[in-house]
Amino acid sequence: MDNMRSRGVSVPYGDDVGILEAFERDGYCVVTGILSPQQVSAALDELWTNPRLLGNFDRNDALTWGHPSWPQQAGGRNFLASSDVYQDKASWDIQSNEKLLHVQQLLHRSPDIMMTGVGRWGVMRPTKHNPEWKTDSSWLHWDQNPWTEPDFCRVQAIVCLTDNTITSGGFACVPGFHRRFQKWGQDHPMGTLEVGGKVVNETYGAGQPFPVPLDDPIQKDVTRVTAPAGSAVIWDSRLPHQNFPNTDEHAFRVVHYTMMQFRDENTIAQRKREYNQKRVLMDVMGKTGPRFPHHLSATGKFVHGLDEDRPELLEQSLKTCGVEDVSTFIEAAGLVREAGRLEEEGDVNGAIRKHQKSIAIFPEIEEWHQVIFG
Numbered sequence: 001m002d003n004m005r006s007r008g009v010s011v012p013y014g015d016d017v018g019i020l021e022a023f024e025r026d027g028y029c030v031v032t033g034i035l036s037p038q039q040v041s042a043a044l045d046e047l048w049t050n051p052r053l054l055g056n057f058d059r060n061d062a063l064t065w066g067h068p069s070w071p072q073q074a075g076g077r078n079f080l081a082s083s084d085v086y087q088d089k090a091s092w093d094i095q096s097n098e099k100l101l102h103v104q105q106l107l108h109r110s111p112d113i114m115m116t117g118v119g120r121w122g123v124m125r126p127t128k129h130n131p132e133w134k135t136d137s138s139w140l141h142w143d144q145n146p147w148t149e150p151d152f153c154r155v156q157a158i159v160c161l162t163d164n165t166i167t168s169g170g171f172a173c174v175p176g177f178h179r180r181f182q183k184w185g186q187d188h189p190m191g192t193l194e195v196g197g198k199v200v201n202e203t204y205g206a207g208q209p210f211p212v213p214l215d216d217p218i219q220k221d222v223t224r225v226t227a228p229a230g231s232a233v234i235w236d237s238r239l240p241h242q243n244f245p246n247t248d249e250h251a252f253r254v255v256h257y258t259m260m261q262f263r264d265e266n267t268i269a270q271r272k273r274e275y276n277q278k279r280v281l282m283d284v285m286g287k288t289g290p291r292f293p294h295h296l297s298a299t300g301k302f303v304h305g306l307d308e309d310r311p312e313l314l315e316q317s318l319k320t321c322g323v324e325d326v327s328t329f330i331e332a333a334g335l336v337r338e339a340g341r342l343e344e345e346g347d348v349n350g351a352i353r354k355h356q357k358s359i360a361i362f363p364e365i366e367e368w369h370q371v372i373f374g
Helices: 016-026 037-049 090-095 098-108 181-187 217-221 265-285 298-303 314-320 326-344 348-361 363-373
Strands: 005-007 028-032 113-115 120-124 155-160 170-173 223-225 232-236 241-244 253-262
Touching: 016 028, 016 098, 037 090, 037 253, 090 253, 090 298, 098 113, 098 155, 098 232, 098 253, 098 298, 113 265, 113 298, 170 232, 265 314, 265 326, 265 363, 326 348, 326 363, 348 363
Parallel strands: 005 223
Antiparallel strands: 028 232, 113 253, 120 253, 155 232, 155 253, 170 223, 170 241
16 A cells, blocks of 8 residues: 555546546546535535434544444445435535536536436545554455446546545546456456455446456556545546545545436436335425425436426325325335334344235335335
């Protein structure tokens, strides 16, 4: 890690030619000025005040950062997910950022793209006095499969909410490797690659990171990428990448992850069904969020595949979703939540009884499990 090279090259937002040149040359680009200082501050404030994130800890009191209830494992890979992102604001605002969308469309060379989801946070605590908090230092991987997806498919990004420095921890990659990705796959035929005792196959890539072998020569070319707060680090999914750990005494490293994909009608139709179910559930429970479902910007609706200028009234959505008796539906959803709680507590029989009762009063409730727990 001490011998890892570093790069701090960036391009300002608005320089589309420079952004494209850097992206095509290196496979990634740091674009500055995506978020304003006020937007950065608002996102960090929500992170540290929202009890679904880090609101139960004090950003100014290091003694709280090691509390047993800290929602990240020691070590690990820095990811932090809200316990209910639908009640949050910052994640939706970041995903709905018009500058971020413009750069993503530029690099996809298409306006027809959409977010794969609401995204998640990345948080690294300062580790100089607590080295056990360091994230993994060697997990170079792809989120794309060189055998099934050898060509350009998608762009990944992180939006930096703190300065990403050499000591704060941050993004690392092998610049320029996107041009060698297809050849690497040809040189390592499927079925011949074993990492950590497992044969890597076509199931690795998007959703299950495709690991780069520790003895692969490209491991020596991993480069740390520094980036200021408010910038976005955007890379071609063919680029092998990882994080490098925090070694700082005081500084946190905070980012928000995003990923776009090309729009397709099947994905959009599925997304609309899921979001419509979630909207119905939140409305009838009286628990709508500050952004979803009723206060998304036009850009926010677009990037999540919700392009309607006039969304359905609740009564229409209830009918679309097959909910005729709202009180029965609410009772069934409550039973499903209770079943989930009992299962977590180890009471499997109790969970089964609650689950069976929910089906008895609302037979279609199983179709709602994803939005009830998601």
